[in-house]
Amino acid sequence: MGVALYRKYRSVKFDDVIGQDHIITTVKNMIKSGNIPHAFLLTGPRGVGKTSVARLIACSVNKIDYKDLDSQVDIIEIDGASNRKIDEIREIREQVNIVPTSLKYKVYIVDEVHMLTREAFNALLKTLEEPPEHVIFILATTEFHKLPPTIISRCIRFHFKPISKEDITKHLTTIAQKEKINIDGSAIETIASHSDGSFRDGITLLENFRSFATKVSQDDVEHNLGIAKASIVQSIIDAINASDSKQVYSLIDSMQYNGVNYVSLANDLSSKFRNSLIENTNIIAKDKVIELMDGLLEVQSSTQPKQKLVIVLLGATVAKDTPKPKQNTPKKSETPTEIPPEIDESPAKEQPSEDKEQKSDKNDSIEEIWDATLKILKTEQNTIYAISRMGKIANFQDNSLTIEFKFPFHAKRMNDSKNKILVEKYLSNTANGQINVSFIVAGGPAEDKNIQNISNIFGHPEVLE
Structure with a gap:
């Protein structure tokens, strides 16, 4: 049985470690001077050398060759994920007082230490605070933020950076x-x-x-x-620029049968957009880039990455400009010869001037209210936000707001009573007054063929995040 390459080419001396010079230099000086801390904390992303350096420290402080490491009973490696309970840590506490069998130091290497339970951390705390002189702890973790501050403060921390x-x-x-x-x-x-x-x-x-x-x-x-070809990625970008929703969906859907990983595709697109901002190449409209990158970040954590990617990219094909609310006033005559309607000269009931001002203010600021509501939804109800942001204000009158969508399944999802109540709640709170909302499809029954074709492709599914 062959040895995995990552094990075969693991660093066996400090000079073999690549990309972590800031750590290696300090650790070598500590050992050379004899100022060895009783507890090291190695943090950083996976696969950058934390465990390898922990083993090298154990060998170096005990002056043994790396190839003899596996035969040493005084160097104990513990997986924090499978030895995370208080009983395992209590066993360590009992063993630390036993002097090393053959080496100068008994070294405990605890990998993925963030997986320990709170009780296990508390049991470890006293030992870390006052360990015997012959014991060294080396803790390693990819999730530094999950460690209790009391553990962090008792260790010398070294942060490993990603490799270039x-x-x-x-x-x-x-x-x-x-x-x-x-x-x-x-x-x-x-x-x-x-x-x-x-x-x-x-x-x-x-x-x-x-x-x-x-x-x-x-x-x-x-x-x-499962990496999408560069030509396909560029085709998606071209389709977004052309606001070609059907082509965007067709390209994404076809990748399912080519084995493309949708999370990988989202990362590739995000990298393209980021580089275009840095290099000022404008491969896509600037007003869309940030919003696209923000949405693409959510694909990786989504339980339905394909659907999430579809929502994000189709959202970028929808016109961003929000139309001004329609005013319910008679249309002006298009021909100068048209006879104006009869005017009712009977006295009209006048609204109090204060009510008129309030109505005017609310009408003028409805776009601001809707934008503010979207920001709240993004924080509180991310799934609803992902759909709501694709809508445009169609009409606002008598405290009733109408939002129109390009695709029927978006309007159907938002007209669900649960979603509608939530949106009305946030709208009303933002406006400091009751606002009712309804969701419609742009164009109604007479929507254009492209929109109808896309609806047929989707089959009016439920949109999942």
């Missing part, structure tokens, strides 16, 4: 040469780009192509990793 794409590419190229993996340089760069700054992820992805009989191309990598 250039360093990962160089490292993977070296491994490919040693392992005789015949792979294009562009394919290695694609793997490095999708490693999220993690050496371990990059090496694991490279191992997928270890048994390829032919030379591994960039197309092979994209197909195996």
Whole structure:
């Protein structure tokens, strides 16, 4: 049985560690001077060298060779995810007072320490505060924010940073040469780009192509990793710029049968938009970029990534400008010869001037009220917000607001009594007065063929986040 490449190429000395020079230099100086803390806390993303450095520290303080590490009973590795209860920590507390068998220090390496229960942390606290002189704790975690402040304050913390794409590419190229993996340089760069700054992820992805009989191309990598081709990503951007909703949906739907990962596609689009802002290339209208990037961030955490991506991208094809509320006044004559209607000269009931001013103010500010309501929905009811933001103000009269949507299934979802009550509640609170709301489809029965075609494609489904 072969050894996984990420284990085979794990760092065996401090000089092998790549991309963490700020940590290695400090740790080496600590050990050299003899000022060794009783507790280290190693934080940072996955696959950047935390566990490797923890093992190197254990070997270095005890002056043993890395290859002898597995045979040492005084260096104990504990997985915080599977040994997270108070009983396991109590067992450690009982064992720390026993002197090392053969080494100078007994070293406890606790990986994923954030997984410990609150009771387990409390049990560990006293030992961390006053450990025996022969004990060193090395805690490692990817989720530093979940640790109690009392634990953090008793450790010397080192934060590991993500590895640069250039360093990962160089490292993977070296491994490919040693392992005789015949792979294009562009394919290695694609793997490095999708490693999220993690050496371990990059090496694991490279191992997928270890048994390829032919030379591994960039197309092979994209197909195996579910990465959308650059030409497809550009086609989606072009369709958004053209406000072509049908083409956007068609492109996204077709990827399902090509094995494309929708979270990966969202990340690729987000990277494109971010780079366009930085480089000022304007590949898409600036008023849409930030909103698109914000929506794409939510795809990764969604239980329905495809549907969420569809909502975000179709939302960008809808015209952003909100029309002014329609006034219920008679239309002006289009021909100068039209006879004006008879005027009723009977005295009309006058509203109090105060009521008129209030009505005028509310009518003038309805767009501001709607925008403010959308911001509240984004915080409090994200799923409803994702649909509501695609609507446009169609009419506002007598404290009744009408919002129109381009697609029937959006209007249907918002007319659900539960959703409608929530929107009316936030609208009324924002306006400091009761506002009723209704949701309609733009154009009603006579909507254009493109909208009808898209509705037919969707089949009026329920929209899920």
